Amino acid sequence: MPDIQIDKTSVEQQIRYLQDTLYVISGKWKLPILVAVHEGSSRFRDIQRSVNGITSKVLSKELKELEQNKLVVRKVYDKSPPTVEYTTSNYCDTLQKMVAEMIDWGKNHRDKIREK
Amino acid sequence: MPDIQIDKTSVEQQIRYLQDTLYVISGKWKLPILVAVHEGSSRFRDIQRSVNGITSKVLSKELKELEQNKLVVRKVYDKSPPTVEYTTSNYCDTLQKMVAEMIDWGKNHRDKIREK
DNA sequence: ATATCTGGCATCCTTTAGGTAACTGGTATA
DNA sequence: TATACCAGTTACCTAAAGGATGCCAGATAT
Secondary structure, eight states: OOOOOSOOOOHHHHHHHHHHHHHHHOSSSHHHHHHHHHTTOOSHHHHHHHSTTOOHHHHHHHHHHHHHTTSEEEEEEOSSSOEEEEEEOSGGGGGHHHHHHHHHHHHHHHHHHHOO | OOOOOSOOSOHHHHHHHHHHHHHHHOSSSHHHHHHHHHTTOOSHHHHHHHSTTOOHHHHHHHHHHHHHTTSEEEEEEOSSSOEEEEEEOSGGGGGHHHHHHHHHHHHHHHHHHHOO
């Protein structure tokens, strides 16, 4: 009699995956930046202007992390002066389903908490 | 010609919902606690033993937040000594789809990042 | 009698996220 | 010649999250 296991991934491992995900998109700025870039802001200062209130220091740090996670692509054009362009990657689209679920849940959750 | 809008919710509002969601489940301990309670740990010390490394101070704080968000239910039995029981709510199950998506994405993301 | 368990709380400490402000070197503009 | 733009960087500061340790008061177990 074989051991029937629908999912061999242990609970601990699942929590680790979940926390990886959280790490990638958590924080005050990651999503607003992704949205801004996705909507067309590609230059550093453009993004900074789109994302209200972010400082250049934080933007710089966040963009680096998003790039490491392959959600945004940074291209340097070697003219003079060198210009830099940020775009969202195709991979970034894989976030869509998950993000949609999170928005749904959050929307519903407001009502749930408000209700007596 | 009417304005066709599939979703009237503004991007800013969607980000707010998303960040509500993140707030509810983010942090080092929220998910591990939920899992522990869901799997049957109901007494304070049981949960603390299940969730490796958590201190009573932090556990106490996190349980309060989870209770406020209606994900866990706290029942006090007024015997002597009074005992306290934590359980996950039915509402807690609404997290499932979303959490499953997040686990999937996180799992895939590891491979994505490791790949050259 | 002593130790241990219960559900926490109080105090102090460290780490991390994020904010403030100034600055850089090169280029273009008034 | 002075000013502003670009893509950031540096040093310093604050607030919040989380960790370490010790404690309580009542009850049960040894």
